[in-house]
Amino acid sequence: EILDMGPLRISFKLSYKPYKNGDNEVNEKRIITLDAYSHLNKVSNIFNTNGDVLNVATGIVTQKGQPEMVFGDKTGIIAYRVPEDAKNGTIYTGVINLKGFSKISSEQGHYLGNNSIISGSEYTYYVGAGWSKAGFSNFDAWVEFLKNEKFKIDNPLVVQIK
Secondary structure, three states: OOOEEOEEEEEEEOOOOOEEEEEEEEEEEEEEEEEEEEEEEEEEEEEEOOEEEEEEEEEOOOOOOOOOEEEEEEOOOOEOOOOOOOOEEEEEEEEEEEOOOOOEEOOOOOEEEEEEOOOOOOEEEEEEEEEEOOOOOHHHHHHHHHHHHHHHHHOOOOOOOO
């Protein structure tokens, strides 16, 4: 379902068929939002299940057999550098989770931030990428960008009209 389709924002809602997670059946709805000129998509999931708590992982696909360059901070940031390509540049990917991560790990070809959530609650994170040929000179610059974005998300601009 398309929610916004303007020149400054696009957002849409996905509703998935129920699926099994262990003994639980999960119903998932996901809203994805991308604002113009942003490197990050906002993703809000609502998982409803017949259990009280659901373990979830937010992840970045990594390339098998390549040396990993990753950054992880339990306050809510994970980042990955795709192996460099001399001709085409380097892609950097990252996730910002508003509530942080209980655990960060590398498993089955993914760099993961793990959490437990209560069924029916909203699970929101931001995910996106940068490129060495468009504003990010190296992995450290990308990680610094993610830290600054998390600070802005955690401390939104508030305007009061009196």
